[in-house]
Amino acid sequence: MFSKTCEYAFRATVVVAIASKNGERLTLADIAERTGAPKAFTAKVLQDLARAGIVTSRRGPNGGFDLPPLQARKVNLRMVMEAVGEDAFQNDCAMGLGSCNSGHPCPMHDQFSKVRDALDRMLENTDVNSLVQDLNNGITRLKV
Amino acid sequence: MFSKTCEYAFRATVVVAIASKNGERLTLADIAERTGAPKAFTAKVLQDLARAGIVTSRRGPNGGFDLPPLQARKVNLRMVMEAVGEDAFQNDCAMGLGSCNSGHPCPMHDQFSKVRDALDRMLENTDVNSLVQDLNNGITRLKV
DNA sequence: CTGGAACAGGACAAATGAGTCCGATAAAAA
DNA sequence: TTTTTATCGGACTCATTTGTCCTGTTCCAG
Numbered sequence: 001m002f003s004k005t006c007e008y009a010f011r012a013t014v015v016v017a018i019a020s021k022n023g024e025r026l027t028l029a030d031i032a033e034r035t036g037a038p039k040a041f042t043a044k045v046l047q048d049l050a051r052a053g054i055v056t057s058r059r060g061p062n063g064g065f066d067l068p069p070l071q072a073r074k075v076n077l078r079m080v081m082e083a084v085g086e087d088a089f090q091n092d093c094a095m096g097l098g099s100c101n102s103g104h105p106c107p108m109h110d111q112f113s114k115v116r117d118a119l120d121r122m123l124e125n126t127d128v129n130s131l132v133q134d135l136n137n138g139i140t141r142l143k144v
Numbered sequence: 145m146f147s148k149t150c151e152y153a154f155r156a157t158v159v160v161a162i163a164s165k166n167g168e169r170l171t172l173a174d175i176a177e178r179t180g181a182p183k184a185f186t187a188k189v190l191q192d193l194a195r196a197g198i199v200t201s202r203r204g205p206n207g208g209f210d211l212p213p214l215q216a217r218k219v220n221l222r223m224v225m226e227a228v229g230e231d232a233f234q235n236d237c238a239m240g241l242g243s244c245n246s247g248h249p250c251p252m253h254d255q256f257s258k259v260r261d262a263l264d265r266m267l268e269n270t271d272v273n274s275l276v277q278d279l280n281n282g283i284t285r286l287k288v
Numbered sequence: 289c290t291g292g293a294a295c296a297g298g299a300c301a302a303a304t305g306a307g308t309c310c311g312a313t314a315a316a317a318a
Numbered sequence: 319t320t321t322t323t324a325t326c327g328g329a330c331t332c333a334t335t336t337g338t339c340c341t342g343t344t345c346c347a348g
Contacts, residue, residue, distance in 0.1 A: 001145075001233055001260070004306060007240030014239075014251050027324070040308050047326065059325045060315030077252075089145055095158075096151030098288050106286060107158050107275040108221075111266050116145070119259045131251040142250065144242050148336065171294070184338050191296065204345030207294045293346080301338070306331100313326070318319100 002081075008045050009084045010077065011035040011142045013067065016055050017132045020066040027064040036143035045084060052083035072129035081123065088123050089116050146225075152189045153228045154221065155179040155286045157211065160199050161276045164210040171208040180287035189228060196227035216273035225267065232267050233260050 002010070015034045019026045028046060032039035046065055050057040054075050055065045067075070078088045093100035094112040102109070146154070159178045163170045172190065176183035190209055194201040198219050199209045211219070222232045237244035238256040246253070 001236045002238060002240070004240065007238070010239045010252065029324095038307055041306070043325080044307090044327090050325085057325060058315080059313075059323080061317065061323045063315075063324045065325090092145050094146060094151070095154045095286060096146070096148065096288065097286065107278070108154065108270070111270050115259060115263045115266050118262060122255050122259050126252070126255050134251070142239060142241065144240065173294095182337060185336070187295075188297090188337090194295085201295060202345080203293085203295045203343075205293045205347065207345075209295090289348100291346105291348090294344085296341100296343070298341090299339085301336100303336070304334085306333070308331070309329085311326105311328095314324085316321105316323080318321075 003086060005041075005045060005084050006081055006086055008035065008037045008042060009049060009080050011037065012042060012045055013049060013054065013075070013080050013128055014131055015142055016065050017067045017069070017072045017128050020068045020072070021132060025058070025062070025064040025066045031065065034142065048084045049080070052079070054080060054083050067128070069129050069132075072132060073127050075128045076124055077126050077128075078120070078123040080128075088120050090120060092116060147230060149185075149189060149228050150225055150230055152179065152181045152186060153193060153224050155181065156186060156189055157193060157198065157219070157224050157272055158275055159286055160209050161211045161213070161216045161272050164212045164216070165276060169202070169206070169208040169210045175209065178286065192228045193224070196223070198224060198227050211272070213273050213276075216276060217271050219272045220268055221270050221272075222264070222267040224272075232264050234264060236260060 012031050012035055015031055016026055026034075028039065028043055031046065032042045035042065046055065046057070049055045050065070055067045057063070057065050081088055091101065093106055094108040095106045097106050100106040100109055102113070156175050156179055159175055160170055170178075172183065172187055175190065176186045179186065190199065190201070193199045194209070199211045201207070201209050225232055235245065237250055238252040239250045241250050244250040244253055246257070
């Protein structure tokens, strides 16, 4: 459903947010380890997230990434997707027609646009902090 | 959202079903032309659809593909997806965790599984004939 | 029964996505 | 100021998806 890049971005964001809630800053190696994602690839993803202002990065000793709760409330999942260069599903057509819309619907349009829009709303309405606050049950890693 | 292969499969299936309703059998060249998809690639997709028994194929002169209404009622979109070798989104996890389920949920599980399940139900409950019978308005091609 | 019209299917080529490597840069600590 | 720790970012490789090509096979028509 989502690309690998996107999945890694979701996991990295959540893992960093969890750590930040405990005042902990995570290094790239930490994040790769806790998400079970390839380190070099995770570096790219984090770069994108940092450039988009979703996480803040710091170089050098005691450096790493963080995303404090106050900021995490302002970040939703759609923003994470867009940070790694993927559009949410907005005007996506199930049949791949560029010209498909409610005025010019493809045969699947009515059925598909309902669930597509529900998905988009979910991505828009779900902020990172809300994902994190539910799991005070000791989850700190999101490995496969 | 769907792969190209899948999009082509949807389009080809619908286009063939439309023609069959008029007792017309479509050749590969016809289908590629009406869907705006590459001919050789469409051939592969149709092969899969034929092997799965979704469309019926016939070789030689006056050959081609068809999918009469009676059969089209028994074919849903999930079957088309599976015919080209793709699983519907069933147990898909938004974060790419293989072990994610209601007992062991990832942080996005609750929000995501709702819309994912709605999508799966849509694919299951939508049969090809119902897609076709709405558009007696002269649509016979599904080009980009 | 032979020629041409069509699908069947394997092998190949191109494009995109996933993942790696390594030097450059920044910042803190010694 | 030097060393060490860490991100930054470009260039590269590998895998998968997408797309092409060509030969074989089936089947109808004359």
